[in-house]
Amino acid sequence: MKLLFWLLIAALVVAWYMRGKSLASHSGGRGRGAAGAQADRLGRPEEMLACARCQLHVPASEALFDLAGRPYCCEQHFRLGAGG
Ligand SMILES: [Zn+2]
Structure with missing residues (x-):
């Protein structure tokens, strides 16, 4: 027990x-x-990239890249592209 x-x-x-x-x-x-x-x-430490459209510097992880490998600060500039 x-x-x-x-x-x-x-x-x-x-x-x-x-x-x-x-x-x-x-x-x-x-x-x-x-x-x-x-x-x-x-x-x-994050690498900063200049937007191909407006030259604004954005962290590499937040940048959007086009087929040519150019970075963009936002979707709008990504759609507009580097030219113009
Ligand atoms: Zn931009």
């Missing part, structure tokens, strides 16, 4: 531990995923 009692306590402790662990990994993992990626993106 005593052994059964301790087995029950052990099972409860394990169940409680597993639940806490899975909850922590769930909420922490999801919350940190986006924030961590953003911090990584902000932390890295």
Whole structure:
């Protein structure tokens, strides 16, 4: 009877531990995923490119490139192209 009692306590402790662990990994993992990626993106020095249309400097990750590889600051200038 005593052994059964301790087995029950052990099972409860394990169940409680597993639940806490899975909850922590769930909420922490999801919350940190986006924030961590953003911090990584902000932390890295970004190459600045001049828009082929208006010469405005935009980060390489936000620039739009045409088939010739020219960067554009926005979709509007991308559609208008470098000429004009
Ligand atoms: Zn532009």
